[in-house]
Amino acid sequence: MQLFYSPDITEETALFTFNRDESKHIVKVLRKTMGDTLYITNGKGWLFTAEISVPNINKCTANIVSKVLQPKRNYSLHLAVAPTKMNDRYEWFLEKATEIGIDSITPIICDHSERKVIKPERFERILQSAMKQSLSCYLPKLHKAISFQDFIEQDFKTERFIAHCEETDKKSLKQQLKPGSNTTILIGPEGDFSVKEITKALENNFIPVTLGETRLRTETAAIVACHSVAFTNE
Secondary structure, three states, X not given: OOEEEOOOOOOOOOEEEOOHHHHHHHHHHOOOOOOOEEEEEOOEOEEEEEEEEXXXXXXXXXXXXXXXXXXXXXXXXXXXXXXXXXXXXXXXXXXXXXXXXXXEEEEEEOOOOOOOOOOHHHHHHHHHHHHXXXXXXXXXXXXXOEEHHHHHOOOOOOEEEEEOOOOOOOEEHHHHOOOOOEEEXXXXXXXXXXXXXXXXXXXXXXXEEEOOOOOOOHHXXXXXXXXXXXXXXX
């Protein structure tokens, strides 16, 4: 099964036309022809089954023959992760977190952040590709990059944790997680959160946690946190 993505397709769509790039891929690369079946999602949970009616390399058209709304997970996960110095490491995190299961991501700019500018368009493409590869019908929400200060002052309606490396009293994230709960986890930059940021997070009711015995890279810590939440909810 190969999954295609289009945010424009809705429950009311009866006839769908792919863009030029995807049309060429379907007809020339996949060698699909009239009557063949394709699968499409809009990233909002809907899985559409379509049958090719016009196998044109510029405008491949398909009839929607069925649709089903995939069930959502009984929990949500929001990771706020500082951009890494090497952009490809953050992209790796986005890809793997999407495959494991995540609902929203916020790049947070911290006191020790070495990278303060991101390319959201490229990040969006990576999320879309990972969603299709993992055959998920829910596209994670990528929020705009925001300062740590602005992020921490939001009104959270979730369980909230901050993973940091300071030698202070911290609890194990795995022991703190509750199945079926909505969770927000903060992951800092290569230089970790500043003492000021940690203090601010605690003042805003974030629970300080550890992700294990060893010191992890930013992107590794984010994946460990993501997997811990997924594992807790299996």
